[in-house]
Every structure is written in structure tokens, then in C-alpha cells.
Amino acid sequence: MKKQIIWSILCLQQTFFTKFVSMKRAIIIGASSGLGRRIALILLHQGWQVGIAARRLEALEEVRNTCPERVTTARIDVTAADAPERLLELADRMGGMELYFHVSGIGKQNIRLDADIEADTVETNALGFTRMVGAAFNYLATHGGGHIAVISSIAGTKGLGPAPSYSATKAFQSTYIQALEQLANSRRLPISFTDIRPGFVDTPLLAGSRYPMLLDAGKAAREIVRALNSHRHVWIVDWKYRILTFCWRRMPNCVWRRLRLVKTE
Ligand SMILES: NC(=O)c1ccc[n+]([C@@H]2O[C@H](COP(=O)([O-])OP(=O)(O)OC[C@H]3O[C@@H](n4cnc5c(N)ncnc54)[C@H](OP(=O)(O)O)[C@@H]3O)[C@@H](O)[C@H]2O)c1
Numbered sequence: 001m002k003k004q005i006i007w008s009i010l011c012l013q014q015t016f017f018t019k020f021v022s023m024k025r026a027i028i029i030g031a032s033s034g035l036g037r038r039i040a041l042i043l044l045h046q047g048w049q050v051g052i053a054a055r056r057l058e059a060l061e062e063v064r065n066t067c068p069e070r071v072t073t074a075r076i077d078v079t080a081a082d083a084p085e086r087l088l089e090l091a092d093r094m095g096g097m098e099l100y101f102h103v104s105g106i107g108k109q110n111i112r113l114d115a116d117i118e119a120d121t122v123e124t125n126a127l128g129f130t131r132m133v134g135a136a137f138n139y140l141a142t143h144g145g146g147h148i149a150v151i152s153s154i155a156g157t158k159g160l161g162p163a164p165s166y167s168a169t170k171a172f173q174s175t176y177i178q179a180l181e182q183l184a185n186s187r188r189l190p191i192s193f194t195d196i197r198p199g200f201v202d203t204p205l206l207a208g209s210r211y212p213m214l215l216d217a218g219k220a221a222r223e224i225v226r227a228l229n230s231h232r233h234v235w236i237v238d239w240k241y242r243i244l245t246f247c248w249r250r251m252p253n254c255v256w257r258r259l260r261l262v263k264t265e
Pocket residue numbers: 029030031032033034035036053054055056057059076077078079103104105106107124128151152153154197198199200201202203204205206
């Protein structure tokens with residue numbers, strides 16, 4: 001309760017201040033839980049106007065209640081064909097968008113290769129991702145530019161046996177962002193890009209299984225926002241995972257193919 005009151009006072013102070021300074025507007029897709037929700041709260045604290053979207057509107061409303069003056073919500077399912085339209089409506093309601101942050105994603109270990117899990121992951125992380133990031137790119141291309149950030153994963157830096165579609169779709173996301181950055185430069189568009197690649201973070205995505213080197217979600221979100229504010233092109237969260245990925249990327253493929261990352265019995 002006390003925390004809520006302090007937060008509301010801080011929020012009112014920021015709102016008052018930012019009325020007289022140009023207010024930056026961010027849209028975060030996938031802000032109903034985990035990293036997206038934490039990133040939204042940090043950006044609010046930094047004075048941003050924030051548009052938050054996901055499928056669970058009630059969870060988004062909880063975030064909105066912390067600072068109703070500067071939060072706009074929308075129910076958007078990235079797997080739905082009309083999702084880009086919903087995104088443009090949200091940007092319209094906010095009076096514009098300078099930052100598009102794509103956080104939405106699903107992921108499961110799938111060592112039995114259940115076909116539904118593989119297909120759902122591709123639909124959300126590849127197809128849904130492409131339609132949303134593409135819509136954001138076209139919006140920024142015609143509205144004076146801005147910043148596109150995405151959360152991919154270190155899982156995209158190598159093919160991981162325990163989660164084939166997750167690993168492959170995260171590689172897709174990183175490659176897609178790299179391609180869009182080259183495209184924006186070729187077209188001389190003032191759009192910058194950030195590809196955030198976290199290691200294992202303690203969020204609902206990983207609930208139910210045990211993972212090594214688990215990162216605290218709040219700490220990871222703060223590092224992500226720092227990378228965002230300094231316009232990093234690619235950022236791996238955190239330093240331990242920077243060392244790990246540095247090593248495994250140099251591992252010969254003949255060794256990588258034989259690594260046993262799952263116990264089969
Ligand atoms: N946790 C980790 O260890 C880790 C590591 C590397 C990368 N990541 C990536 O970080 C991102 C955030 O995940 P998290 O760890 O914070 O997990 P999370 O708490 O499960 O958050 C996932 C978010 O994605 C949204 N989402 C899922 N499907 C959606 C859809 N069809 N349409 C719109 N929104 C959808 C969820 O909202 P609704 O369910 O309300 O729609 C939720 O807000 C994901 O892209 C994940 O792959 C996580």
C-alpha cells in the first residue's frame with residue numbers, strides 16, 4: 001500500500017515534469033508479465049508515455065493503474081491477422097510512437113517434438129513477430145523514424161536440441177532485425193535497432209522447470225533498459241551469458257552436434 005502511494009506520487013511528479021518537456025512514447029507488445037511488464041514500469045519511472053499490449057487485458061490494467069495518465073492498453077494477439085491494425089490504433093491513441101519494443105514470445109522444451117508446440121512457437125515467435133515488427137517498421141518509416149527493439153534470446157545463437165522451434169525462431173528474430181537495419185540504412189531511414197538476447201531469466205516463461213544460471217527478472221529488465229537507452233545494436237544479458245555464448249560460438253560443429261543437453265531416460 002505504502003509502495004503504491006509512493007509510486008503514484010513519483011508518477012504524478014514525472015507526468016507534471018514531462019508535460020513541459022517532449023514526452024517519449026513507447027509501445028511494448030508482451031507487457032502483461034515477466035520482462036515486458038518490468039520494462040514498462042522502468043520506462044514509466046523514466047518519464048516515458050507507455051502503450052502496453054498482450055492478450056491478457058486484466059494484467060495490463062494492473063500496470064495502467066500504477067500511472068493511468070501515462071499508460072494506454074490494448075488487447076493484441078500477435079498471431080491474429082488484424083494485430084498490425086490494432087498496433088496502429090494504439091499508436092494513434094497515444095498520439096505517436098518513437099519506440100516499438102517487441103517482447104512477446106512463447107517457448108517450451110520439446111524433446112518429444114510435439115507438433116503442436118513446434119507450430120505454435122513458429123506462429124507466435126516467427127509469423128507474429130514478422131507481422132508486428134514489419135508494421136512498426138512501416139509506421140516509423142512514414143512518421144519521422146524511431147527505434148525498434150526486440151527480445152530474442154541467446155537460444156538463437158546456436159541450435160539447441162531441447163527446444164528446436166524456440167531456438168530456430170529466436171535465430172530468425174535476430175537475423176530479421178539485422179536485415180531490417182541494413183534495409184533502413186539502404187533507404188536512409190532514421191530508424192535504429194536493438195536486439196536483446198537474454199540468458200535464462202526467472203519469469204513465468206520458465207515456470208515448472210529447473211534452469212542453471214537463472215537471472216533475476218528485475219535485474220535483467222534494468223540491464224535491458226540500459227542497453228535500450230544507449231541504443232546498443234545487440235546486447236546479451238548478462239555478462240556470464242556473454243562469456244558463455246562467446247565460447248559456444250567458437251565450438252566446432254562436430255563437437256556441438258554431439259553435446260547431450262537433455263537426459264533421455
Ligand atoms: N525468461 C527467459 O529465460 C527468457 C530468455 C531469453 C529470452 N526470453 C524472451 O523474453 C520475452 C519475454 O518473455 P518472459 O520471459 O518475460 O516470459 P512471460 O512472462 O511468459 O512473457 C511473455 C509475454 O508475451 C506475451 N505473449 C505471448 N503470446 C502472445 C501473443 N500471441 N500475442 C501477444 N502477446 C503474447 C505474453 O502475454 P499474454 O499471455 O497476456 O498474451 C507475455 O506478456 C520472450 O520473447 C522470451 O522468448 C525469455
